[in-house]
Amino acid sequence: MEKISEGKTKEVFLLDNDHVLLRFKDYVTAGDGAKADIIDGKGVLNAQTSALLFRLLEREGIETHYVGMKDERTMIAKRLNMIPVEVVLRNYATGSIVKRLPIKEGEIFDPPIVEFFLKDDARHDPLLNYHHMRYLKLMNEEEARYIEGIVQRVNAVLTKVVERLNLVLYDFKLEFGRLGNKLLVGDEITLDAMRVREPQTQRILDKDLYRRGYPLEHVKSAYEEFLGRLRNVV
Ligand SMILES: Nc1ncnc2c1ncn2[C@@H]1O[C@H](COP(=O)(O)OP(=O)(O)OP(=O)(O)O)[C@@H](O)[C@H]1O
Ligand SMILES: [Mg+2]
Structure with missing residues (x-):
């Protein structure tokens, strides 16, 4: 799958023309990247937290990019x-x-x-x-x-x-x-x-x-x- 971008905490893959996969990494950074470390499992925790909160917003009628989860650290999202x-x-x-x-x-x-x-x-x-x-x-x-x-x-x-x-x-x-x-x-x-x-x-x-x-x-x-x-x- 084509990686279209990568930031400090997530990789973005093109799933199809309208969707991306956001893969949450185990990196933690602060000070605009001046300080960086790895916390094993942090990507999973953040992906799961995000998924719950995006679902909550959707239930409350607020439109988000959230579509679903591919695996425990990878979110399927509308390509924005x-x-x-x-x-x-x-x-x-x-x-x-x-x-x-x-x-x-x-x-x-x-x-x-x-x-x-x-x-x-x-x-x-x-x-x-x-x-x-x-x-x-x-x-x-x-x-x-x-x-x-x-x-x-x-x-x-x-x-x-x-x-x-x-x-x-x-x-x-x-x-x-x-x-x-x-x-x-x-x-x-x-x-x-x-x-x-x-x-x-x-x-x-x-x-x-x-x-x-x-x-x-x-x-x-x-x-x-x-x-x-x-x-x-x-
Ligand atoms: N639905 C989406 N479609 C396309 N790109 C997205 C979507 N949601 C988030 N992104 C982009 O994914 C990229 C990677 O996320 P990440 O948070 O790792 O990087 P960053 O925001 O550039 O850097 P940082 O957050 O570490 O300052 C970001 O550029 C973000 O804007
Ligand atoms: Mg970011």
């Missing part, structure tokens, strides 16, 4: 023309926003803040506004506003399910792609792209563990625990 933009929704302040702006760790955003970033590791994924996105032919303002609406709907679904796991959804990142005249949620929904914490203890269960230098086994067990809890509620 991906927009190289990361769309981030923040419910609580943490990560890059507290470095960039005079905002303190843990501040609550109500309503949530939505941000767009260019996928460009060499430039450290710079923040984009509607003007930049139009000029760079990424999307026009109408599409950006449509995507903001989708991201808010995804937030409502994910916030609720994460709450049922007795966790809090701090933020998450989505990527979108075009299929004909439609914009669909693509890529992945995993702990690599989402921050979740235990409310009482502030315990972290996401890729921040890796960013902060926790042992790889500790990172893996957090991913396993999240998936285990998720399987009990969806």
Whole structure:
């Protein structure tokens, strides 16, 4: 099968003209690839987490690229023309926003803040506004506003399910792609792209563990625990 692209955490194969296989690798990376390691089985955990969350979104009427699973680490997806933009929704302040702006760790955003970033590791994924996105032919303002609406709907679904796991959804990142005249949620929904914490203890269960230098086994067990809890509620 033809490999059409490969990123840090997934390989993309052309299944047929309209479908791709996304094979989740065991790599974990941070700092735009500056730090990288292998966690055995992480690809399976992320593929399974993504599959459950995409199915949940579909059940809630949000259109995604998800079609099914080929094997435990390989997703069958609609082939999208991906927009190289990361769309981030923040419910609580943490990560890059507290470095960039005079905002303190843990501040609550109500309503949530939505941000767009260019996928460009060499430039450290710079923040984009509607003007930049139009000029760079990424999307026009109408599409950006449509995507903001989708991201808010995804937030409502994910916030609720994460709450049922007795966790809090701090933020998450989505990527979108075009299929004909439609914009669909693509890529992945995993702990690599989402921050979740235990409310009482502030315990972290996401890729921040890796960013902060926790042992790889500790990172893996957090991913396993999240998936285990998720399987009990969806
Ligand atoms: N439905 C889809 N159709 C086509 N390509 C897709 C689809 N979903 C995701 N992709 C693309 O798959 C590629 C590989 O994913 P991966 O996450 O490994 O790479 P990346 O996002 O470029 O790098 P990284 O996430 O490590 O910064 C990405 O370019 C992503 O946009
Ligand atoms: Mg990616």
